[in-house]
Amino acid sequence: MKKTDNTYSRRSFLKVSSLSGGGFMLGISWLASAKPEENLAALNVEPIWQELTSYIKITPENVIKIFSPNPEFGQNVMTSMPMLIAEELDVDFKSIVVEQASYNPALFNRQFTGGSQSIRSAWKLLRTAGASARQMILTAASQAWNVPVSELTTSKGQVKHAASGKSGTYGSFATAASKLPVPKDIVLKANKGFRLLGTPQKNVEGPKIVHGQPLFGMDYKEAGMLIAMTERPPAFGMRLKSFDATAAKKMPGIVDVFTIQVYEPTQKLAMFDTRSFNEVIAVVGKTTWDVMNARKKLNVVWENAPDTKEIINNRETVVPGGLESTSKHYADMLAMDKKPGRVERKDGEPEKAFEVAKHVIERTYTAPFLAHNIMEPTNTFAHFQGNKVRFVAPIQGPDFIANTIATRLGIPKENVEIQLARMGGGFGRRAYGHYMVEAALISKQANAPIKLVYSREDDVSGGIYRPTYQLTYRAAFDENKRLTAMHIKGGGIPESPLHANRFPAGALDNYMAESWSIPSNITIGAFRAPRSNFNAAAEQSFLDEVSEYMGKDPIAFRLELLQRAKDNPVGKNNDYDAARYMGVLELVRDKSGWGKPENANKKRGVSAYFCHNSYAAQVIDLRVKDGQVIVDQVTSAVDCGVVVNPEGAKNMAEGAAIDGIGNALFGNLSLTDGRTDQKNFDTYRMIRHNEAPKKIDVHFVASETDPTGLGEPPFPPIFGAMANAIYKATGKRLYKQPFGDQLS
Amino acid sequence: MIKKFTLRINKKSHTVEADENMPLLWVLRDVLDLKGTKYGCGVGSCGACTVHLNGIAVRSCQLPISALANQNITTIEGLAEKGDHPVQKAWLDVDVVQCGYCQSGQIMSAAALLKSNPNPSEEDIDNFMSGNICRCGTYTRIKKAIQQAAAKK
Numbered sequence: 001m002k003k004t005d006n007t008y009s010r011r012s013f014l015k016v017s018s019l020s021g022g023g024f025m026l027g028i029s030w031l032a033s034a035k036p037e038e039n040l041a042a043l044n045v046e047p048i049w050q051e052l053t054s055y056i057k058i059t060p061e062n063v064i065k066i067f068s069p070n071p072e073f074g075q076n077v078m079t080s081m082p083m084l085i086a087e088e089l090d091v092d093f094k095s096i097v098v099e100q101a102s103y104n105p106a107l108f109n110r111q112f113t114g115g116s117q118s119i120r121s122a123w124k125l126l127r128t129a130g131a132s133a134r135q136m137i138l139t140a141a142s143q144a145w146n147v148p149v150s151e152l153t154t155s156k157g158q159v160k161h162a163a164s165g166k167s168g169t170y171g172s173f174a175t176a177a178s179k180l181p182v183p184k185d186i187v188l189k190a191n192k193g194f195r196l197l198g199t200p201q202k203n204v205e206g207p208k209i210v211h212g213q214p215l216f217g218m219d220y221k222e223a224g225m226l227i228a229m230t231e232r233p234p235a236f237g238m239r240l241k242s243f244d245a246t247a248a249k250k251m252p253g254i255v256d257v258f259t260i261q262v263y264e265p266t267q268k269l270a271m272f273d274t275r276s277f278n279e280v281i282a283v284v285g286k287t288t289w290d291v292m293n294a295r296k297k298l299n300v301v302w303e304n305a306p307d308t309k310e311i312i313n314n315r316e317t318v319v320p321g322g323l324e325s326t327s328k329h330y331a332d333m334l335a336m337d338k339k340p341g342r343v344e345r346k347d348g349e350p351e352k353a354f355e356v357a358k359h360v361i362e363r364t365y366t367a368p369f370l371a372h373n374i375m376e377p378t379n380t381f382a383h384f385q386g387n388k389v390r391f392v393a394p395i396q397g398p399d400f401i402a403n404t405i406a407t408r409l410g411i412p413k414e415n416v417e418i419q420l421a422r423m424g425g426g427f428g429r430r431a432y433g434h435y436m437v438e439a440a441l442i443s444k445q446a447n448a449p450i451k452l453v454y455s456r457e458d459d460v461s462g463g464i465y466r467p468t469y470q471l472t473y474r475a476a477f478d479e480n481k482r483l484t485a486m487h488i489k490g491g492g493i494p495e496s497p498l499h500a501n502r503f504p505a506g507a508l509d510n511y512m513a514e515s516w517s518i519p520s521n522i523t524i525g526a527f528r529a530p531r532s533n534f535n536a537a538a539e540q541s542f543l544d545e546v547s548e549y550m551g552k553d554p555i556a557f558r559l560e561l562l563q564r565a566k567d568n569p570v571g572k573n574n575d576y577d578a579a580r581y582m583g584v585l586e587l588v589r590d591k592s593g594w595g596k597p598e599n600a601n602k603k604r605g606v607s608a609y610f611c612h613n614s615y616a617a618q619v620i621d622l623r624v625k626d627g628q629v630i631v632d633q634v635t636s637a638v639d640c641g642v643v644v645n646p647e648g649a650k651n652m653a654e655g656a657a658i659d660g661i662g663n664a665l666f667g668n669l670s671l672t673d674g675r676t677d678q679k680n681f682d683t684y685r686m687i688r689h690n691e692a693p694k695k696i697d698v699h700f701v702a703s704e705t706d707p708t709g710l711g712e713p714p715f716p717p718i719f720g721a722m723a724n725a726i727y728k729a730t731g732k733r734l735y736k737q738p739f740g741d742q743l744s
Numbered sequence: 745m746i747k748k749f750t751l752r753i754n755k756k757s758h759t760v761e762a763d764e765n766m767p768l769l770w771v772l773r774d775v776l777d778l779k780g781t782k783y784g785c786g787v788g789s790c791g792a793c794t795v796h797l798n799g800i801a802v803r804s805c806q807l808p809i810s811a812l813a814n815q816n817i818t819t820i821e822g823l824a825e826k827g828d829h830p831v832q833k834a835w836l837d838v839d840v841v842q843c844g845y846c847q848s849g850q851i852m853s854a855a856a857l858l859k860s861n862p863n864p865s866e867e868d869i870d871n872f873m874s875g876n877i878c879r880c881g882t883y884t885r886i887k888k889a890i891q892q893a894a895a896k897k
Contacts, residue, residue, distance in 0.1 A: 074841075074843030074880050200839075202836065203841050206841050209841050209848075210827075210835045210841070210847065211820065211827045212781070212819065212820030212848045218783065221777065227774070286774075288773070288774055289762075289763065289774065292786075293763075375792060375843065375846045375879050376782070376784075376843070377783065377784075422844070424846075455786060456784065456786055648839075651839060651842060651882070654881065654885070655842055655880045655881035657881065658881030658882075659879065680786075681784075681877060682785075686877050686879065688874040688877065688883075689873040689883050689886070689887070690870035690871065690873075690874045692883035692884055693884065695884070696884055
């Protein structure tokens with residue numbers, strides 16, 4: 001792992017912690033929890049359940065419940081994670097009960113949704129849990145029937161002994177099995193032995209969702225619960241000066257109005273502690289409508305905030321004061337491009353290659369801030385009592401924020417109880433759990449259980465956005481139009497998107513990557529495939545233009561570069577597998593009929609990218625009519641290793657295509673004097689039904705590789721494929737996102 | 745002003761005391777505990793709060809309670825008595841859902857579309873459904889489910 005500036009290390013940290021700490025340490029956590037009665041009490045379930053590992057409970061009646069450990073935000077781990085357990089446990093998947101586990105680091109591994117890592121990090125652990133429970137049941141049956149385990153077989157939750165003709169349900173052995181030690185040397189099935197994994201399974205929560213059952217944090221209610229909202233500064237760079245709540249307090253249903261400090265001024269912050277505003281006014285009342293109305297009656301004086309120092313990841317960071325505007329952001333980024341950056345990687349002699357080049361292509365790409373626009377606005381339930389706090393929370397990373405909550409409230413971490421609610425979208429936004437700190441403080445002050453609710457305007461105008469980015473690509477050519485060097489220089493506000501060791505690094509003798517960043521008070525964070533979601537757009541557009549200059553087919557040109565990186569890579573830190581990269585390009589070429597005469601009239605663009613350990617490539621066919629893009633077809637090829645649930649996986653990749661097209665065409669959060677120009681869906685343009693592709697075909701590379709992530713990888717290349725297809729349709733290369741308003 | 749209102753929701757009568765301007769959305773969610781109807785934007789731009797008013801798809805965040813006396817309101821909870829509306833069945837069959845938050849509204853819009861237009865063209869579906877936003881990007885599956893529900897009706 002390369003050492004970089006701490007502003008780069010958010011995602012890298014996750015990679016390190018899941019690889020180095022993760023698996024083994026947490027594997028032991030359920031082995032250690034072999035005392036069922038304690039776990040039952042901890043999980044607050046009826047004692048009739050017999051526990052076989054912390055993931056599985058079985059009743060004597062053979063009702064089999066599987067706990068899905070990770071937070072669910074639409075990536076459908078509530079189906080795919082239990083599938084891993086059910087495969088080895090050998091039960092009928094359609095007959096089992098799946099339940100969302102609560103946050104419990106003593107029982108469950110890596111309860112974090114982010115980085116497309118849930119299945120990857122659970123692949124062996126959850127299968128081991130299922131196989132261990134099966135082994136315990138077999139041992140109990142062998143003792144009950146007095147026959148060797150080797151003579152027993154299982155099928156769909158039943159144990160059989162062929163010689164004697166005996167059979168029994170798992171449930172009938174569950175009590176005895178639960179008292180056995182968890183076995184150590186478990187052998188997992190070979191991939192070719194899978195009966196469930198690789199078969200399409202429907203979303204286990206589908207029936208509840210289509211009937212409108214209350215699953216989401218926003219839907220939670222309990223006796224005595226009040227509603228809270230917060231009034232926050234109207235602009236980044238502002239803070240509270242004073243306020244008068246007299247009129248607001250007189251409004252119907254209003255219980256209290258007070259201010260909270262999200263963090264103590266001296267509190268050391270961790271990477272997921274980001275919040276837009278530290279001092280906010282809490283309005284607490286009976287219904288959401290009451291509170292929304294009372295907010296309008298607050299008389300607040302805001303003032304410009306000075307530069308403030310914060311300790312983030314043990315590093316002092318200055319958050320600048322000032323009211324920032326998008327127009328100046330773009331001017332500042334262009335100015336940075338003229339100055340030397342921080343060299344992140346250099347192979348060969350790139351400066352010399354550019355000096356002697358016969359031709360240079362230089363292009364600068366930009367992309368705006370993006371708001372997450374999670375359909376379920378930010379919210380959480382919290383009840384602070386004594387020195388404990390209980391949450392029902394839509395949260396991607398409960399473990400990160402549990403530490404922060406404990407510190408802020410001065411209580412032990414064990415006293416932070418979090419029930420994981422289904423999330424109405426996340427896309428990175430709900431990795432930042434400051435709203436749970438806010439809710440706990442409000443509950444404490446109001447002395448009542450509360451549900452903190454953000455309005456859509458709160459979410460759009462005070463978000464934790466995808467940064468604004470810029471990348472300049474330069475390519476040098478000799479007199480024979482051969483590519484001799486490439487130079488990438490990029491940065492962002494306030495983070496650079498650069499991945500210095502990604503393709504095309506490794507495929508070029510002369511290569512240089514430089515980085516810069518501009519401090520800002522606009523709060524930013526992870527957004528579906530952080531950094532990659534812009535790098536892919538810029539890089540894949542540029543390669544298209546380079547291949548055109550060289551007179552080469554865009555797919556053949558990419559394959560040529562990758563072949564070089566595969567056979568004779570330049571440099572040592574290349575972070576991608578060239579063979580798998582080529583695999584998705586070849587698959588998308590073949591499945592889309594690329595270069596076939598029957599497709600000669602189609603306006604199509606190709607793009608491919610590697611991120612989150614997986615590979616994706618797409619071909620997009622589109623038309624532009626009266627300034628509107630009509631996407632006729634997306635052909636998507638993905639290599640994410642073994643596909644656990646093909647139906648869910650297809651849905652993810654289809655969604656990534658639609659989400660990508662939407663953000664490429666319309667996604668835009670701009671600012672004027674610190675205020676966002678967009679506040680709700682009437683001004684923030686989202687893709688809608690009529691703009692979705694007419695057809696999406698998804699193909700997976702057949703693979704024996706352990707799963708490598710799916711939620712994010714098919715998203716970034718869409719931006720490049722859109723730019724390249726739009727060029728074919730209009731003759732116009734687009735360098736500035738969003739593309740939608742540049743077509744008429 | 746707080747007043748008493750009688751609403752007819754999912755074929756049942758409910759008496760509610762609330763601010764006369766309170767939108768139906770918050771009456772359903774905060775007063776009557778019918779949580780299937782979702783808050784998405786509060787300005788009628790996303791469709792997450794779609795319900796049927798006398799069989800027609802409307803945005804419940806835009807309807808004050810004072811305008812609703814003696815009208816038939818249907819929410820996702822009452823779309824079909826047994827929860828087996830053809831649209832709900834098609835949604836499950838096509839495995840439409842990702843996060844699921846917008847889907848109540850999508851289903852209510854789709855059911856209203858099929859009621860007024862039992863065999864919609866692709867363009868009809870696009871036009872009718874364009875008021876319902878889905879960030880996860882399930883639009884193509886939604887279209888397939890609507891076509892399937894139409895075919896089986």
